[in-house]
Amino acid sequence: MSFMPWNDEFVIGIERIDAQHRWLVDLTNALHDRLQGRDDQGPPIGELLEQLVEYTMNHFIVEEVLFQRLGYPEEEAHRAEHDRFNRQIIDLLYRHEDGEAVSLQALELLKAWLTHHILKVDKAYVGFFQQKGVTA
Template identity: 55%
Template sequence: MTFMPWTSELELGFDEIDRQHQELVRLTNQLHEELCCPIPRREAIGAVLEGLVDYTHNHFIIEEVLFQRHGYPETAAHQAEHNGFTARAMDLLMRFEDGEEVSMEALDLLKGWLVHHICQVDRAYVPFLRAAEAQAAATA
């Protein structure tokens, strides 16, 4: 059974954003698979953590550019969510690089944050961006 299956509940209806969210879910599952090995490989765990941090950072930039382009009124609050997660992910990576083990607790935290962020925080911008895109298409 997949640790964090991709479901339609996680889809927002923006192809690029959904593809990026799928990649974050894939990386989370990859981390889970490595942690479940009888002897998890530190180098593999480190590579996945670095990939998660890098990919998440780039994904957040793309979302924030969309917000700025369309004047999303909740940009500051959304950026604060992004910044908080980035800090937590970087802290996890730094602790790992300092020799700390990554636990299932950290993985559960990652999964919980992703589900909450996609299903609640990101879903909140969907109506605004849909309306902004429709308005832009109508005036084009």
């Protein structure tokens, strides 16, 4: 069983965003497997963290461009959530680069944040997006 199993609860119904969320969940699982020693053939932890930082930032840009283009009324609060998370994962990467081991506790926080953000914060914009005709 994976650390953060993907399930239908994570599907928000907007294809591009669902695909990006799935990739983030898969990357979180890959990082977990690497930390647990289950995948010694995959990318090193630092590379996985770099991918996480890069992909998360790109994903957030996709959402934020849609917020701006559609006039999403909760844009500022949602963007603040993104900024907080970006700071957390960048800090995790920097600490790793400084020689600090990435802990399972840090990964649990990542999992909790992603789960909350997808299930609560992102799902909050779905109705608004659908009213504006965004489904893909």
